[in-house]
Amino acid sequence: MILAFTLVVTLFSTTVLPDASAIMEAHRKATAVQDLTGQLTYTNISKSGRKQTRTLQQYILRTDKGDYTYNLLLEFTDPQDVAGTATLTIQQERKDDEQWLYLPALRMSKRISPSKKSDRFMGTEITYEDLSGHLSEPIDDYQYTLLGEETINGRPAYKLEALPREGLRTQYGKRLLWIDKATHLMAQTHFFGHKGEHLKTYTATDIRPVGSGGHHRAHQIKMENVQTGNTTKVQYSGFAINAGVDAAMFSTTWMETR
């Protein structure tokens, strides 16, 4: 009788809970877009409470290389001492991204040395590796294990462990992921170093539908650096997904003629 009950519970569990790779594939589908535009305001908050706020317009277009790489154009709009500054990034699969910087004082765009994956993006607590994963989780590079279910900010979520596959160059030895059950978006991530130390915590809130295409997006995210006490909060607005973005925007000519 006990054996039969255990068998039933086991069968029930395996049929109800999808496997980790299916969850991650659903997550990738939920985040993958052809193009995305919107405005974001990020605030860096130091341990002692000092703040730095920047607002920028983002334009994202999936490259035509058939993989999950994107072209990103970011234009700062506020405050005025950085307004007009723009960066153009062309992501490359398994290669350094190509990057250009436009500084309004110089009135020119220039190719700059590619950022390391561990470099902080625009002084935030988000690294280039985080940003890349945020656009498209590289599911072939990780081994995922489903750990169970938990509630994050009042929403049910799958809890998974992501371990890098042998040979992958990454700043993280392990990540714990909480994938929102309803939207398959990332609700929370804990990032750990190669020695197992907890580095950062990512939290996404205010998950809402965007447009009529069935897409959802978190409108607020937070990245807390557990080691330094620094936090980056990001507020998104004006999302448009798959509404069409002119490919000509992702050029130095565009940055110089805005």
Next chain:
Amino acid sequence: MRHLKYILKTLLGVCFAGFAATTVAQEADNNWSTTLHGQARVLSRYYPGQNPAGLYRWQGEARAELEGEVNYGNYWKGRTVVIANANPDERRRNRLWANEAYVYYRQGHYFLKAGKQTAKWGALTGFSAMDLANRYDYYDVLDTEQERLGLWGLEARYSKGRTELMLRAFHPDNRSRLYLEDNRWVNLPQRMAVPGGEATMAYEGAASHYQKRLPLLSGSLSTEVGRVQVRGSWLYGNNDIPLSQIQLRTSSTRPVPYQVQLHFEPMMISALNLGTWAGEWNLWGEAAFVDSKRIGETGEITPDQYTFCSLGADRFWTFEHPERHLRLVAQFLQVFPHQSGKYAPTEIDHIFQTALLIVTELQINYNWSAALRAVAEFRAEGFYLEPRLICKAWAPLRAELSGGWLGGSGQSFFGHFKTNSRIALHLIRPIL
């Protein structure tokens, strides 16, 4: 060419009227967007050193800038920048003007901009020979970044892939603003030797002379070869920095009246720029040929041809401290004159001959930054140091306290004007 400015003004008027009318008519069309920004600036400078002519020690100025833009999708844009400037010491700085008023249109690979627009010719992270053609308000020779003047003209670009062709044409009357009188950067003669001693001199204005009223024309072709950015540029027009000669009206009266003759001579610049990176350093350089004119040692206008070479590097560092970062730009410049003779310290085109330029900025935390701009001119033996402290603790107000220390040999620009060492306070705040 003489009527180009008026044709452009009329076209702009029609375009802006069209924009306004269409904006109202198509409120429901979300391709239209309008933005309005503004900022106020207050500047105060103090010169501890006494100017030889006994000119002002304090300078104060207030400025308000309003920027308005109308966009239709990513194709059409109209932009205007209106500036109001108030200066209790210099009445020519009390003015209200539209520094920019242009429309642009882009379609596919093509881009066209027409109207009054600011332009920067140099395409280098540091100082480029092409920057000699930039038009500024030269009220202060060292602080020109906020003094770029709008020019009436056209800019056209064609880009495909990573290659771009750019052509520009600007009206001949687009000139920099010069302040010959009561300006610490211009040494007008005060006295002259006469038989039996010295006589005082009296300035009676300036007269401009043109060999030809040339439009300012430029073209550039840029591309990327592997990881190297390559740009070839060419520019032709009147040199905006005039050659000056003193002409006595008569020598029999006292004080001796004189007029400054300003000669605007043709200038042509051709430049080749290269840029790449090594590790985390961005590397760049320029070789340029400048064909201009100068006042020779006999007082005649003579050719001034030289090759201008520069090499530069810049890098950005971040630190363990999450708020801290450092940016460094270093550039070495070398001028090779094609004729003999020494440049005078007052020849603004030749401030740099063999020089090292350093620009660095350290963000200490989100509220405080420290910056340094430094020049070492080795051939003429002069230097300039400008430390700056930037405070954003009362954001959105930004306060900048800076010092400017000029020194060295009197044969260098920096040593010649060493009495213009100063301290300055800038307050900048958005108003919209």
